[in-house]
Amino acid sequence: MMRPHHKSSLWLGFLLHRLSGLILALFLPLHFYVLGLALVDTAALDGYLILTRNPVVKFMECTLVFLLAVHLFGGLRVLALEFLPWHSRQKTLVAASSAAALFLACLFLLRAF
Amino acid sequence: MAELSDELEVAVWQGDRAGGAMRIYSVPQRPSQTVLDVVTWIQRNVEPGLSYRFACRVGMCGSCAMMVNGQPRWACRTHIKAALAGNHLELRPLRNLPVIKDLACDMSEFFHKWQQAEGRFYPTADRHEPVAKISPASPRRAAANKGIECINCAACYAACDVVAWNPGYLGPAALNRAWTLLNDVRDGAQKRRQRAVLQNNGCQNCHSMQGCASFCPVALNPTAAIAGLKRTALRAIRQGQV
Ligand code: SF4
Ligand code: SF4
Ligand code: FES
Numbered sequence: 001m002m003r004p005h006h007k008s009s010l011w012l013g014f015l016l017h018r019l020s021g022l023i024l025a026l027f028l029p030l031h032f033y034v035l036g037l038a039l040v041d042t043a044a045l046d047g048y049l050i051l052t053r054n055p056v057v058k059f060m061e062c063t064l065v066f067l068l069a070v071h072l073f074g075g076l077r078v079l080a081l082e083f084l085p086w087h088s089r090q091k092t093l094v095a096a097s098s099a100a101a102l103f104l105a106c107l108f109l110l111r112a113f
Numbered sequence: 114m115a116e117l118s119d120e121l122e123v124a125v126w127q128g129d130r131a132g133g134a135m136r137i138y139s140v141p142q143r144p145s146q147t148v149l150d151v152v153t154w155i156q157r158n159v160e161p162g163l164s165y166r167f168a169c170r171v172g173m174c175g176s177c178a179m180m181v182n183g184q185p186r187w188a189c190r191t192h193i194k195a196a197l198a199g200n201h202l203e204l205r206p207l208r209n210l211p212v213i214k215d216l217a218c219d220m221s222e223f224f225h226k227w228q229q230a231e232g233r234f235y236p237t238a239d240r241h242e243p244v245a246k247i248s249p250a251s252p253r254r255a256a257a258n259k260g261i262e263c264i265n266c267a268a269c270y271a272a273c274d275v276v277a278w279n280p281g282y283l284g285p286a287a288l289n290r291a292w293t294l295l296n297d298v299r300d301g302a303q304k305r306r307q308r309a310v311l312q313n314n315g316c317q318n319c320h321s322m323q324g325c326a327s328f329c330p331v332a333l334n335p336t337a338a339i340a341g342l343k344r345t346a347l348r349a350i351r352q353g354q355v
Contacts, residue, residue, distance in 0.1 A: 004183040005272055005324045014322035081321050083344060086337040090323060 013094035017074035066105035073097035175264030232290035235302035269325035285325035285335030
């Protein structure tokens with residue numbers, strides 16, 4: 001059952017932050033592995049770099065940038081919430097941090113093509 | 114008072130720890146009717162065995178909270194107009210608490226956690242000493258004042274997902290209470306309380322998603338209180354006090 005309080009933007013902000021963290025945790029080891037290839041196997045690295053020209057991969061990269069930005073701004077929001085004096089417009093902060101993440105991802109998408 | 118013609122369709126969960134089911138009643142709609150009025154009407158007219166709690170009927174005692182169309186609310190001060198979905202009301206016992214019977218929950222765990230969080234006052238003076246002079250404008254008193262009107266209704270506790278995921282978590286109400294006491298300069302057990310709120314099930318479990326603050330019927334903000342606890346905890350850890 002979808003609990004009514006899960007429809008709140010505050011809860012959705014929490015969910016987005018959590019999911020972005022989980023997906024990044026899965027993706028980052030792969031990312032570092034590919035970067036590590038630059039040191040040991042440049043041919044394999046080139047293979048991966050060619051792959052990044054594929055539009056599908058570009059969209060996936062853009063999603064990752066979005067998730068990274070979501071996690072960054074979401075983290076800043078939680079830090080502000082917990083360490084600065086209480087701000088009464090928490091929903092605005094969720095919206096602002098999500099909007100900032102979306103903006104960054106769109107910017108990345110524009111530059112990718 | 115004139116009766117409106119509309120009938121409400123009210124589903125009420127009935128059962129006990131072993132299990133239960135929803136039963137549906139048709140209840141006459143009246144002007145200014147509260148959820149508690151609806152439950153009382155059912156008990157007086159159709160289901161004499163229906164169990165539920167209330168005492169003050171004016172939002173003071175905190176005993177009447179239940180899930181109303183999926184949201185934790187104080188029944189006595191929730192107008193059905195604010196809670197209805199169409200003409201349908203669904204009433205269930207509070208989430209995150211073991212049920213005793215029908216709409217009455219076992220609150221022992223909830224209150225036990227107040228004690229675990231050191232949500233009790235430890236006086237440093239007795240009645241023969243002069244009354245402590247505390248300026249209401251001092252920052253600590255102002256912080257405490259924001260949280261002291263809690264009526265112990267457990268609506269926040271029912272709204273908290275962390276309690277649902279980790280039943281040991283002290284929960285918003287107990288931690289809010291600890292925060293008000295942590296700001297009480299007359300209290301003599303601050304170190305003990307500081308340790309209590311930092312136990313495994315303490316304030317650091319809170320994810321600040323603010324379900325508690327959204328549903329507190331008296332508009333307290335346990336999330337802000339818990340954020341305060343986290344800040345003081347960090348300070349205490351840095352200063353080697355805990
Ligand atoms: S803010 Fe903390 S205490 Fe309140 S509902 Fe969320 S996890 Fe529970
Ligand atoms: S903090 Fe609010 S919701 Fe929680 S028990 Fe107190 S009055 Fe009820
Ligand atoms: S009956 Fe006392 S708060 Fe509702």
